[in-house]
């Protein structure tokens with residue numbers, strides 16, 4: 001069973017959705033740099049103050065800040081059954097830094113076309129407390145506007161407005177897409193179509209992890 005897993009793919013490809021299912025089913029720790037940064041923004045930390053402007057415009061937060069954040073997080077974990085990296089690495093420099101920390105077993109790449117991504121993200125609703133993710137029509141919560149898992153009021157992320165989503169897609173193509181060939185060269189890459197039923201995609205994810 002593979003235990004050190006990177007989730008790759010453009011914004012809205014389903015990294016969080018599939019990562020959350022893996023976390024529940026396998027007991028692995030999911031490290032989402034996006035969730036960590038949003039928490040830093042909410043708490044008004046120094047990192048949050050710097051990161052906010054980059055996030056709101058759809059750009060990436062500078063590599064040195066992200067690499068330090070992740071290194072500290074990995075060191076604080078101690079021994080765990082596995083780690084799911086969601087949204088990290090996002091540049092070749094980040095991938096090289098991660099390779100110095102541990103051996104990645106698998107890079108799972110979710111392939112979804114742009115117009116589907118825009119529609120998914122503009123209709124996404126997120127939980128500020130437990131980070132669960134919903135969609136107004138594809139995955140609505142049982143009670144409108146309320147998180148099924150923890151009961152908090154759902155919100156729309158600032159960067160899920162259409163103009164910012166398109167900037168995020170541009171940033172993805174320029175900065176993150178090169179990671180597909182980075183991991184292909186190491187023989188660790190598995191690409192899965194990210195469209196279709198969430199559970200059907202999850203069945204393919206589990207197969208890739210065996």
Ligand code: AP5
Nearest residue numbers: 011012013014015016017033034055061087120124134135
């Ligand atoms: P981050 O939070 O990581 O955002 P992202 O990569 O843009 O990814 P998303 O969370 O938007 O999408 P996802 O793939 O997780 O999709 P999801 O499962 O939610 O990063 C935000 C920002 O932080 C960045 O822009 C950057 O500024 C900064 N940042 C973060 N990490 C960084 C790093 N390493 N370096 C530098 N900067 C960094 O699904 C989306 C929607 O689709 C949901 O509504 C869901 O319900 C729905 N959905 C999912 N699967 C399906 C399906 N199969 N069918 C129908 N609907 C589906």
